[in-house]
Amino acid sequence: MSNTILSTVSISSLPVEVAVSIFEQCDEFQEVVALASTCKGLHSVWQLSSSSIIWKVGRGIRCFDLALIAVRATAIVLKASQAGSPSPPFASMYALSGGAQKPTIAELKDVLNMQHLVRCIEHMYFFSEVECDTLFGGPMIPSSSRFKSSDREDEEKNERFRIRFYTAIYQLFFAGAALSRPYMAPFWEAKEKSRTSFFGRCRVPVYNHLGNGVSASLTTNDRDFLRPFPVYNHDVEDYTTIGKWREKEYENIFGPFASWLVKEGSAFQDPMPRSRHHETESLMCLLVGYEHLICKFTNLNGTHAFGRYADSRICPAALEGKTRTATIIVFGVFRVEEVIMPSNIEDTKDGLLPVSIHPTLKGTDQEAFDIPSIMEHLDYHSQGSAPDDFHEHPNPPAMFQLWFFALRRYLDLGFSHNAFWQWSECMWWQDVGGGTVFHDPSWAPVQPYKAGKVSWRDEDPDLESG
Numbered sequence: 218m219s220n221t222i223l224s225t226v227s228i229s230s231l232p233v234e235v236a237v238s239i240f241e242q243c244d245e246f247q248e249v250v251a252l253a254s255t256c257k258g259l260h261s262v263w264q265l266s267s268s269s270i271i272w273k274v275g276r277g278i279r280c281f282d283l284a285l286i287a288v289r290a291t292a293i294v295l296k297a298s299q300a301g302s303p304s305p306p307f308a309s310m311y312a313l314s315g316g317a318q319k320p321t322i323a324e325l326k327d328v329l330n331m332q333h334l335v336r337c338i339e340h341m342y343f344f345s346e347v348e349c350d351t352l353f354g355g356p357m358i359p360s361s362s363r364f365k366s367s368d369r370e371d372e373e374k375n376e377r378f379r380i381r382f383y384t385a386i387y388q389l390f391f392a393g394a395a396l397s398r399p400y401m402a403p404f405w406e407a408k409e410k411s412r413t414s415f416f417g418r419c420r421v422p423v424y425n426h427l428g429n430g431v432s433a434s435l436t437t438n439d440r441d442f443l444r445p446f447p448v449y450n451h452d453v454e455d456y457t458t459i460g461k462w463r464e465k466e467y468e469n470i471f472g473p474f475a476s477w478l479v480k481e482g483s484a485f486q487d488p489m490p491r492s493r494h495h496e497t498e499s500l501m502c503l504l505v506g507y508e509h510l511i512c513k514f515t516n517l518n519g520t521h522a523f524g525r526y527a528d529s530r531i532c533p534a535a536l537e538g539k540t541r542t543a544t545i546i547v548f549g550v551f552r553v554e555e556v557i558m559p560s561n562i563e564d565t566k567d568g569l570l571p572v573s574i575h576p577t578l579k580g581t582d583q584e585a586f587d588i589p590s591i592m593e594h595l596d597y598h599s600q601g602s603a604p605d606d607f608h609e610h611p612n613p614p615a616m617f618q619l620w621f622f623a624l625r626r627y628l629d630l631g632f633s634h635n636a637f638w639q640w641s642e643c644m645w646w647q648d649v650g651g652g653t654v655f656h657d658p659s660w661a662p663v664q665p666y667k668a669g670k671v672s673w674r675d676e677d678p679d680l681e682s683g
Contacts, residue, residue: 231258233262233265233266236258236259236262237262237266237269237270239252240252240253240259240262240263240266240270240273240274241269241270241273241274243274244274244277245274245278246271246274246275246325246329249263249270249271249274267321267322268319268320268321269319271319271320271321271322271325272315272319272320275315275320275325275328276315279379279380279383280380280383280384280387281315281328282314282315282316283383283384283387283388283391284328284331284332284335284387285313285314285315285320285324285328286310286313286314286387286391287331287387287388287390287391287394288324288327288328288331289313289324290307290313290391290394290395290546291327291390291393291394291544291545291546291553292324292327292544293305293307293394294394294397294546294553295544295553295575295577298552298553298575298578298583299577299578301408301581302405303398303401303402303405304394304397304398304401305398306398306473307394307395307398307473307474308473309473310391310395310473310474310477311477327543327544330541330542330543330544331387331390331543331545333541333543333558333562334543334545334556334558334570335383335386335387336562337513337558337559337562337565337570338386338509338510338513339379339382339383340562340563340565340566341360341513341565341566342360342363342382342509342652343360343363344360344563344565344566345360345513345565345566345567346360346566346567347530347567347568347569349512350512351508351645351649351650352508352614352645357512357650358650358651363651363652374656378655378656381502381654381655381658382502382506382655384499384502385502385503385505385506385655386506386510388478388503388506389503389506389507389510389547389548390545390546390547390548392474392503392548392619393545393546393547393548393549393550393551394546395473395474396470396471396474396548396551396619397546397551397552399446399447399448399470400448400551400588401551401552401586401588402446403442403443403446403449404416404582404583404586407442408582412442413582415439415442416582416585416586417585418433418434418435418436418439419433419435419585419586419587419590419591420433420522420585420586420587420590421433421520421521421522421587421590433587433590433591433593433594434594435591435594440594440595440598443591443595444600447462447463447466447467447470448470448615448618449591449592449595450463450600451592451595451615451617451618452595452596452599452600452615453600455621459600464622467618467622467626468626471618471619471622471623471626472622472626474619475619475622475623475626475627476627478499478500478503478623479496479499479500479623479627479628480496480627496627496628497624497628497630497661497663498654498658498659498661500620500623500624500628501654501658501660501661501662502654502655502658503620504617504620504649504654505649505652505653505654505655507548507549507616508649508650509652510547510548511524511547511548511549513569513570514547514556514569514570514571514572515528515530515531515569515570515571515572516571516572516573517531517557517571517572517573518573519531522587522590523550523552523587523588523589523590524549524550524589524590528569530568530569531568531569531570531571532559532564532565532567532568532569532570532571533564533567533568534559534561534564534565534568535557535558535559535564535568535570535571536557536571538559538560539559539560539561540557540558540559540560541557541558541559541560542555542556542557542558543555543556543558544575545572547572548616549588549589549616550588550589551588552574552578552583552586552588553574553575553578553583554572554573554574554575555572555573555574555575555576556570556571556572557570557571557572558570592614592615592616595615596615613632613637620632624663624666625666628663629665629666630663630664630665630666631663631664631665631666631667632662632663632664633662633663633664634664636662645662648660648662
């Protein structure tokens, strides 16, 4: 923004409308802060009109509204958790947009911290020296390979990549908040019924932290308690009686978020022309983003829990020097956590970002409700025909139910029969590990949905419904 305007006009005599207009010409919030610090008059204008200024400037920043939506959804869940109650259902996704209610200064601070986190994740995507496993086992393709395969010198392609990548990560943080209610439902019912011993079995036992086991130590009664909740039946084929019941329940559980995602989510600030398969591309970006998001964190206390291995690969710069924090709800974990980040984004290449339960929730039973470990336990005691990874055709990860529902319900699609197995040969390892979809959005391991079939099996055998 040019300073010549301010040099030719007495700042103290500017009408408020003109001063607000000058603020709105800023390209980034650092300029807004600098301008507000110029004099008392402009500082007063900033305080009185901050929401309008923030929204005007923010709309010119990549994925700002999505970040705001994620921040607001997270704040709603945090407030409910602090009050000891389940979060309210998110009936309208649009009500969280800055278009419905302009952001406050406090929300701007949270958005900027979440933006910093997403930039850290982007840097780790290309430059991290930490090796991670994929959701299906086997090593993730090295980040250096993703960097070499991308055209980082082409600014237009680079911007397209960032739009897809940032959109996916913000949507995943939003999904973590928006879908925490159904996944946390057993926790709140157990609290209501005083099943206190249940919480102690909902995490990986201490003796398993060194790798002797990966799941919670639930009992048969615990499993019977969990199964009436639809999302805890991910291991059942869709043609069974339970599967059909589950799919009906998913309409209320996933419907509002999935509908928003398919119809509106893919339209956010994407410079690419909309294609006939744009909704599928958006879902695939979200799916690949899930793989690349969850492997960027480790537990601050070094334990094996919440889908994170016990290790000491914490980013050194996150434990010393200047740091920043952000409040997040990771999709698949569904608890409110605080992540620590180095202020310098480049310092993320040699470690993982440490997370822990939000400081205001420490000491509560919510610390013990480990959803990834519970899902792992249910896989080992599966109701379906493919209980675990030791079988030839493993079930997809539990959190894929969102995509199964969205693809089937809105696009009449299912995953291709060779999408997942075997990890070293299937398209998942090569294309998802390599982040292909962020550079080539036409990638999609899907096929027309076939009712009564187990869509993830390699052979995809005919199994009649009814």
